[in-house]
Amino acid sequence: MSTPEDKTIVQLMLARAGLPVSELELDKLTSAYSQQQPGIESLYKVAATRYEAPCLQFTPTPTFADWG
Amino acid sequence: MIEIPPTVQDAAAALRAGALTSVDLTRAVLARADEFDARLGTYLARFDGEALATAERSDAELRGGLDRGPLHGIPVGVKDILAASEGPTTAQSLILDPDWGAAKDAPIVKRLRAAGAVITGKVTTMEFAIGMPDRTKPFPMPRNPWNLETWPGGSSSGTGNGIAAGMFLAGIGTDTGGSIRIPAAFCGVSGLMPTFGRVPKSGCTPLGYSLDHVGPLAHSAWDCAAMLQVLAGYDPSDPDCIDVPVPDYVSALTGSLAGLRIGVERAHHFPQDSDPAARERFDAAVAVLEELGAMVVDVQLPYFAETNTAMMLTMAAEALAYHRQDMRSRWNDYAAGTRQWVAMGALVSGADYVQAQRVRRAAQGDLQRLFHGVDAIVMPTAVCGALTYAELEDAGMSKLMGRMFTSYWDAVGNPALVVPMGFTADELPLSLQIAGRPFDEATILRVGDAFQRTTDWHLRTPPLVRQTVAV
Numbered sequence: 001m002s003t004p005e006d007k008t009i010v011q012l013m014l015a016r017a018g019l020p021v022s023e024l025e026l027d028k029l030t031s032a033y034s035q036q037q038p039g040i041e042s043l044y045k046v047a048a049t050r051y052e053a054p055c056l057q058f059t060p061t062p063t064f065a066d067w068g
Numbered sequence: 069m070i071e072i073p074p075t076v077q078d079a080a081a082a083l084r085a086g087a088l089t090s091v092d093l094t095r096a097v098l099a100r101a102d103e104f105d106a107r108l109g110t111y112l113a114r115f116d117g118e119a120l121a122t123a124e125r126s127d128a129e130l131r132g133g134l135d136r137g138p139l140h141g142i143p144v145g146v147k148d149i150l151a152a153s154e155g156p157t158t159a160q161s162l163i164l165d166p167d168w169g170a171a172k173d174a175p176i177v178k179r180l181r182a183a184g185a186v187i188t189g190k191v192t193t194m195e196f197a198i199g200m201p202d203r204t205k206p207f208p209m210p211r212n213p214w215n216l217e218t219w220p221g222g223s224s225s226g227t228g229n230g231i232a233a234g235m236f237l238a239g240i241g242t243d244t245g246g247s248i249r250i251p252a253a254f255c256g257v258s259g260l261m262p263t264f265g266r267v268p269k270s271g272c273t274p275l276g277y278s279l280d281h282v283g284p285l286a287h288s289a290w291d292c293a294a295m296l297q298v299l300a301g302y303d304p305s306d307p308d309c310i311d312v313p314v315p316d317y318v319s320a321l322t323g324s325l326a327g328l329r330i331g332v333e334r335a336h337h338f339p340q341d342s343d344p345a346a347r348e349r350f351d352a353a354v355a356v357l358e359e360l361g362a363m364v365v366d367v368q369l370p371y372f373a374e375t376n377t378a379m380m381l382t383m384a385a386e387a388l389a390y391h392r393q394d395m396r397s398r399w400n401d402y403a404a405g406t407r408q409w410v411a412m413g414a415l416v417s418g419a420d421y422v423q424a425q426r427v428r429r430a431a432q433g434d435l436q437r438l439f440h441g442v443d444a445i446v447m448p449t450a451v452c453g454a455l456t457y458a459e460l461e462d463a464g465m466s467k468l469m470g471r472m473f474t475s476y477w478d479a480v481g482n483p484a485l486v487v488p489m490g491f492t493a494d495e496l497p498l499s500l501q502i503a504g505r506p507f508d509e510a511t512i513l514r515v516g517d518a519f520q521r522t523t524d525w526h527l528r529t530p531p532l533v534r535q536t537v538a539v
Contacts, residue, residue, distance in 0.1 A: 010415060017388065017414035018396040021407070028408060033415045039377035040416075043423045046374055046430055054425030055278070055432070067270035067305035068151060068172025 002034040009033070072096050072234045074527050076291040079237055080138040083130060090123035090130075090141030093237075094186050097143045101188070101235045103536060107216060109201075109208030110145075110230040114189040115154045119143065122186045129184065138294040138318070140184030145230045145239035147223075148190035149197055150174045150282070151271040159273045160207050161195045162401040163394050174271025175303045176240060176282055183298040188236050191226025197247055197275045198223065198387065199406025200460065209457070212254060213530035214496055218454035221251035227285045228255035233533050238286035238295055244275045244383055246474025248283050249486040253472075253499030254454035256488045258516065258526055259285040260292040261474075263506045264481035265310035267296075268303035274390055276383040277308070278425075279478045288526050289487055289516030293317040296509060312507050320510040321517040325360040328515070331367030331442035337473050342451035346498055349490035350448045353500045353519065357446070360518050367445060369476060370434035371427060378424035378431075379479035381416045388413025405465075432480050444515050445503045447473055449486045453496025477503050485512045488525035497525075 010030045014021055021029065043049075070092045073079040082088045098116055105111050126141035146152055149159045151169030158164055173181065180187060192210045194200055200222070201209045210225035212218040213233045220229040224241025228251025231239055241248040243261040252259025260283045267282045274280055284295030297318060302311040332354055338347055358364055369375075387410045388395075395402060395410065402410075438445075450472035459467060477484040482503055489500040500519070504512035520526050 013414045014411065017392060017411075019392075019407075019411050019414060020396070020399045021411060025404075025407065025411070029411055029415070032408075032412060036377075036381070036412075036415070039373070040381065040420055042374055043377060043420070043427050046371060046427050048430040048433070049423065049426040052426045052430050052433075054422050055429040056422070056425050062307065063304055065304035067175050067268075067303070068169065 002030045006030050006034045069099055070096050072100065075287045076138060076142050076237045076294055077288065079142055083141050090126040090186060091120065093141065094119050094123040094143055094188070097188060097235055100233060104213070104233045104235065104533070107211065108213055108229045108233055109210040110191055110226040110233065110235055112148045112158055112160065112190045112192055112207065112226070113155050115187060118154050119186050119188045126184050126186065136182070136184035137298070139180065139298055142185055142238065143188045143236040144180055144185040145188055145191045145227055145236040146177060147193050147227050147239070147241050149193055149242060149273045150177060150240060152177045152187060152190060154187070155190070157190065157273070159196045160193045162205065163398060164273065169271060172271065175268045175305060176299050177271070179298050191230055191239065193225060194223035195403040195406045196273060197242055197244060198409045199403035200465070202403035202405065205403055212454045213532050214256060214454065216532070217456045217458070218496065219254070219457055219460055221254035221454060223247040224251045224285060228252055228257060231255065231257045231285055231287060232530055238284055238291055241283060241285050242272060243281045243283060243478060244279045245379060245478055246472060248285060249449055249474045249484060249501065250472055252285050252486045253449040254497060256497030256525070256528060256530070257285055257287050258289050258292050258485065258487045259283065260296060260485045260509065260513070261477065261483060262296060262300065262509055263483045265308050266483070266507065266509070267299045268306035268309045270303060270305040276386045278386065279379065279383055281478070288520055289485060289513050290318070290321060292485065293321060293513045293517070315510055317510055317513055320514055322514060323518050323521050325357060325362040325515060325518050328362045328444065329442045330357055330362045330364045330515070331438070331445040332364050333367055333369055333445055333447040335368045336372045337447045338451060339470055341471065343453065343492050345490065345492045346448050346451035349498045350500065353489040354446065356519055356522055357515065360522065365442065367438060367442060370438065371431040372476060374427050375431040375476050375479045378427040379475045381420060382424050384410065384413035385416045385421045428479050435480055435482070439505045443511050447501050449473065449499035449501040453492040453494060453498065473501065482506055483509045483512060485516045487516045487519060488528070490525055
C-alpha cells in the first residue's frame with residue numbers, strides 16, 4: 001500500500017529525472033515504488049555483502065574499437 | 069513447394085545430400101511468411117531479394133565445394149535491435165535514430181554472413197527490448213502461433229514465433245531478464261542465453277549494460293549449438309566481451325549424460341498459482357534426465373529473491389541512463405510499457421544500484437560453490453503457458469513475473485538453455501530451463517540435446533501452422 005509520502009518521493013524523483021509522467025503513470029509508479037522498497041531494503045540485509053566489492057570493474061586502460 | 073525441414077540440422081543434411089537447395093528452402097520460408105506474418109506479427113522488415121541472392125550464392129558455393137558449416141544456406145531471422153546492413157534498425161520504436169547503425173552489420177550479423185546464413189529480415193521485439201507492444205504505435209502486435217489470443221513472449225517475440233511458424237529455421241534474440249528464453253518457452257522452441265560476454269553485443273541497442281546477452285533461438289539444442297559456434301568469440305568493439313577460447317559445441321553433443329550431476333531447483337519455482345501441468349511435466353523431464361544417466365540432487369539457488377531484485381533495479385537504472393534525454397523530450401513517443409519500466413530507474417538511488425552489484429557478486433560466489441557439486445541445474449522456465457493479451461493488459465506483467473524464472477541467471481551471468489518439455493491442458497508449450505557454469509555452454513547444450521534425442525516436444529508444430537500447411 002502506497003503512502004502519501006511515497007507519492008511525494010516518487011514525484012520528486014521523477015521530476016529530478018525530468019520525466020513528464022501523467023497522473024495515471026504517477027500512481028502506477030508510486031505503487032511500484034512502494035512494492036519495491038522491501039526488496040531494496042533486503043539487499044542491504046544480505047550479510048555476505050558487508051565487506052563485498054560490487055561487480056563493477058573500473059579500468060584505467062580501456063580499449064576502444066568501432067563495430068560495423 | 070518443398071516441405072521445410074524441422075531443424076537446422078535436418079536442413080543442413082538435406083542441402084548436402086542434394087535433397088533441396090538453399091533457394092528452395094528460402095522460397096519456402098518466404099512463402100510461409102506470406103501466409104502467416106500478417107496474423108503473427110513476426111516481421112518488421114523482410115529482405116526477400118537479398119535473402120534469395122544469398123541463397124543462390126550459398127547453393128553455388130556448396131556445389132563448388134565451399135562448405136561454410138551447418139548454417140550455410142540456412143534462413144535466419146534477426147531481432148530488430150541489432151544492426152543489419154540491409155536496412156535501418158527500429159528497436160520497434162519511434163525514438164531510435166534511423167541513422168544509428170545504418171548500412172552496418174553488428175558483429176554477430178557479420179559472423180552469420182561469414183557462416184553463409186541467409187538473413188531473411190528483422191523481426192519484432194518489445195520496444196527497446198522492454199516495452200510491451202502498444203496498440204497506439206505503428207508496429208505489429210506479435211502473436212503466439214499456438215493460440216493467436218496469446219502473447220508469444222518477449223522481447224525476442226518475432227524470433228520465437230517466426231521459428232515456431234517456419235518463417236526461418238533459427239534466429240537471433242537478446243536476453244536481459246529472459247528475452248530469449250521466455251519467447252522460446254511460450255512458442256515451444258529452444259533458446260540459449262550464453263554466458264555474459266561470450267557473444268559480442270556491440271551493434272545492439274542496450275537495455276541493461278551489465279545484463280544484456282545476445283543468443284540464438286531455434287527448434288533444437290543442436291541447432292542452438294551450431295548457432296553459438298558461429299556467434300561466440302571475442303570482439304574488441306564490445307567492452308564486456310570476454311576473450312575466452314570457443315570450444316567445439318556441436319562435437320560435445322555426445323547424447324550421453326552418464327556421470328553428469330544435475331541439481332534440481334524446485335524450492336523457488338512452484339508458486340501456488342502454477343499451472344498443474346508445469347510440475348508434472350518438470351518431474352517427467354527430470355525423470356528422463358535420470359534415465360539418460362544423470363545423477364540428480366535437490367539444490368536451492370542462493371539469494372534467489374535478492375538477486376532477482378538486484379536484476380530489476382540494475383536494469384531500470386541502466387536503461388534510464390540510456391533513455392533519459394529522449395524520455396524528457398519525447399515521452400509520449402515511447403510505448404506506455406517502456407515508459408513504465410524505464411521510469412523505475414529514476415526511483416533507484418546510486419547507493420541502491422551499487423548495493424545491487426554487491427548482492428550480484430555475493431550470489432555469484434555462493435553459486436560457484438554450488439556448482440562444485442553439480443554440473444548443471446534444472447528448473448522450469450515458467451510455470452504457466454503464454455498469457456493472453458487481455459490478461460496481460462488487465463493485470464500487467466505482474467501476473468507473469470511471479471511465474472517465470474529467467475532473470476536470476478541474467479543477474480549472475482551464467483548461461484541458460486531452455487527446451488520444450490510438454491504442454492498445459494490448454495495446449496500451450498511448457499519449457500525446461502538448464503543452467504550451467506560460466507562458459508560451460510557445452511554441458512547445458514549436451515543436456516538439452518540428450519533430452520531431445522529421447523523426446524519430441526521440440527518438433528511439435530502449432531495446429532494453426534500444421535492445418536494451414538496441410539491444406
